Amino acid sequence: xxxxxxxxxxxxxxxxxxxxxxxxxxxxxxxxxxxxxxxxxxxxxxxxxxxxxxxxxxxxxxxxxxxxxxxxxxxxxxxxxxxxxxxxxxxxxxxxxxxxxxxxxxxxxxxxxxxxxxxxxxxxxxxxx
Numbered sequence: 001x002x003x004x005x006x007x008x009x010x011x012x013x014x015x016x017x018x019x020x021x022x023x024x025x026x027x028x029x030x031x032x033x034x035x036x037x038x039x040x041x042x043x044x045x046x047x048x049x050x051x052x053x054x055x056x057x058x059x060x061x062x063x064x065x066x067x068x069x070x071x072x073x074x075x076x077x078x079x080x081x082x083x084x085x086x087x088x089x090x091x092x093x094x095x096x097x098x099x100x101x102x103x104x105x106x107x108x109x110x111x112x113x114x115x116x117x118x119x120x121x122x123x124x125x126x127x128x129x
Contacts, residue, residue, distance in 0.1 A: 025108035028115075029086035032079035039076055070123070077122045082115035 019027070046064075050057045064073065089107050093099045098107050 020105075021108040021112070022104050025086055025089070025111050028082050028112065029090070032083040032086070032115075035075065035079040036083060039072075039079075043076070074119050074123045078115055078119035081118040082111065085111040085115055 046060060050060045064070070089098070089111050093104065093107075098104060
């Protein structure tokens with residue numbers, strides 16, 4: 001008896017999948033955690049250098065005033081804001097607060113929008129310069 005040929009695997013295009021907003025917030029939580037983990041040594045070195053003297057602080061600020069480093073700092077602010085907000089959201093859902101579907105969707109949207117607004121406000125107010 002001959003075995004039936006198996007169907008060829010289907011191509012899975014992740015850009016065509018419509019993730020629910022809760023999944024997007026959860027993925028953002030993981031991505032922001034990885035970003036913070038990778039940048040943590042640089043942030044610690046920057047903090048150490050900035051605390052040496054007023055001249056060291058001014059030198060660090062001057063080094064971080066370029067557009068590319070400003071973008072990196074805005075990303076760090078987004079990552080920190082999103083990670084904290086999404087973490088609080090997950091903790092509240094773990095104890096049963098906001099775990100119903102509509103509440104979960106609302107809190108996911110709130111986390112995403114609030115983190116983006118925090119990063120935008122930080123960039124526009126010059127808090128990073």
